[in-house]
Amino acid sequence: MHQATVFYSDSVAKKDDMSTKRAQFEALTRSLSTDIYRYAVWLCRDPHLAQDLVQETFLRAWRAIDSLRDEKAAKGWLITILRREHARLYERKTPQFTDVDGLDLEDVFEHAPDDRTEVAVLRRAMAQLPDKYREPLILQVIGGYSCEEIAETLEISKSAVMTQLYRARQKLKAKLDGDEQRTGTVHELP
Amino acid sequence: MNYLEFRRLLGADPNHPDPELQRLKREDPRCARDFDRAQELERKIERALEVPVPEGLADRILLAQSTNERKHGRRRRQRWFMGLAASMVLGIGMAGGLLWSDRSLASLERHVVNHIRHEPQALMRIEGVPFERVREALAEFGLDLRAPIGSVTFVKRCPTPNGEGLHLVVRTAEGPVTVLYMPDTAAGAEGHRFARDGLDGMLFQAGGSSVAVVGGDGSGLERVKRELEASLTRRQS
Numbered sequence: 001m002h003q004a005t006v007f008y009s010d011s012v013a014k015k016d017d018m019s020t021k022r023a024q025f026e027a028l029t030r031s032l033s034t035d036i037y038r039y040a041v042w043l044c045r046d047p048h049l050a051q052d053l054v055q056e057t058f059l060r061a062w063r064a065i066d067s068l069r070d071e072k073a074a075k076g077w078l079i080t081i082l083r084r085e086h087a088r089l090y091e092r093k094t095p096q097f098t099d100v101d102g103l104d105l106e107d108v109f110e111h112a113p114d115d116r117t118e119v120a121v122l123r124r125a126m127a128q129l130p131d132k133y134r135e136p137l138i139l140q141v142i143g144g145y146s147c148e149e150i151a152e153t154l155e156i157s158k159s160a161v162m163t164q165l166y167r168a169r170q171k172l173k174a175k176l177d178g179d180e181q182r183t184g185t186v187h188e189l190p
Numbered sequence: 191m192n193y194l195e196f197r198r199l200l201g202a203d204p205n206h207p208d209p210e211l212q213r214l215k216r217e218d219p220r221c222a223r224d225f226d227r228a229q230e231l232e233r234k235i236e237r238a239l240e241v242p243v244p245e246g247l248a249d250r251i252l253l254a255q256s257t258n259e260r261k262h263g264r265r266r267r268q269r270w271f272m273g274l275a276a277s278m279v280l281g282i283g284m285a286g287g288l289l290w291s292d293r294s295l296a297s298l299e300r301h302v303v304n305h306i307r308h309e310p311q312a313l314m315r316i317e318g319v320p321f322e323r324v325r326e327a328l329a330e331f332g333l334d335l336r337a338p339i340g341s342v343t344f345v346k347r348c349p350t351p352n353g354e355g356l357h358l359v360v361r362t363a364e365g366p367v368t369v370l371y372m373p374d375t376a377a378g379a380e381g382h383r384f385a386r387d388g389l390d391g392m393l394f395q396a397g398g399s400s401v402a403v404v405g406g407d408g409s410g411l412e413r414v415k416r417e418l419e420a421s422l423t424r425r426q427s
Contacts, residue, residue: 025252025255026252029248029251029252029255030248033243033247033248033251034243034247034248037243037244037247038239038240038241038243041241042239042241047241047244051244051247054247054251055250055251055254058251058254058255059254059255059258062255062258118234118238119234119237119238122234122235122237122238123238123241126235126238126239137235138239140203141232141235141236141239142239147202147203161202162198162199162202162203163202165201165202165203166198166201166202169201169202169231169235170201172231172235173231176231176234
């Protein structure tokens with residue numbers, strides 16, 4: 001290594017450091033924003049609120065980017081930030097989106113009300129799942145969390161997590177099977 | 191692991207790497223069948239969870255971050271006050287919510303001026319409202335004042351174009367200055383000055399809301415606006 005390259009002025013070193021951080025943040029954003037958004041949508045069941053939450057999450061992530069040591073842990077780290085932001089909403093005001101019966105899937109996921117495809121049936125069922133079933137499921141499927149990690153995040157036992165996950169899948173399967181029986185047809189995925 | 195335990199584990203975690211689960215799947219036809227069905231259901235669930243993502247989401251996140259970064263030298267309060275304007279701008283295209291245009295601004299001006307005209311008694315109070323009371327009223331909107339902004343003589347919740355906001359009057363040497371906080375309205379990234387019906391005013395953005403500062407004389411307005419910029423902030427939880 002040339003001697004000259006060893007000596008950086010403070011400002012050059014800082015600029016390099018900032019460029020690296022920005023590159024890291026950009027890579028993180030491009031690879032994970034889709035999953036984080038989808039997690040947010042299923043957490044709050046409101047795509048507009050989800051976008052706000054995601055925006056706020058990534059801004060906070062940027063400010064704390066130095067604390068992310070292991071890139072493999074990035075998704076879980078972002079989900080932790082998002083869950084905290086989501087919880088803050090409940091501290092400030094009574095949410096207006098807890099009326100699940102009033103939840104219009106057409107608005108939320110752009111499915112027509114009479115859409116009977118499996119995707120639409122499952123999305124409707126998922127949106128109607130109570131928090132205690134839906135939350136572990138999205139941590140597992142979107143977040144890639146193990147049952148132990150879900151237990152730690154939700155502060156419940158591992159056996160409780162496994163029971164809720166089992167029941168969540170049972171309920172979703174029942175909705176799919178029930179729809180099949182009602183309509184007499186099987187709507188296969190393309 | 192018996193068959194029941196196998197089914198329960200499969201239902202809770204179809205991709206569990208448990209070697210016992212894998213062994214039963216290989217050796218027991220019932221388990222193999224159940225495993226295939228569980229995998230099929232899992233694919234459907236994964237597919238259902240993959241809802242459409244707004245176009246350009248990553249780009250907007252990155253733009254908001256760099257906008258935030260550029261204003262890094264300013265005080266944190268001021269960044270919140272005006273610095274979210276970029277994400278507000280993007281939010282307009284995205285959600286189609288808070289559209290602003292010359293017509294919208296004119297409409298907001300009219301609302302502000304009419305509101306002041308319909309509540310003349312607000313301008314006549316002399317006695318100051320305790321600072322804590324002002325902070326309490328702001329707290330209902332998730333806001334806070336780090337320091338008093340002069341003598342506030344009137345505080346009241348009031349109807350605003352998109353819901354409810356707050357109406358304050360600050361007594362200055364030049365006369366009363368009205369401050370209106372209007373949630374879910376847009377004044378635009380650069381703010382806006384106006385003169386209407388004998389009143390001088392300024393509209394500017396604060397997060398997803400706008401603030402109007404209006405009085406009968408320009409000099410009092412600037413001071414109140416500066417004090418608001420210095421003190422008004424989002425309440426930290």
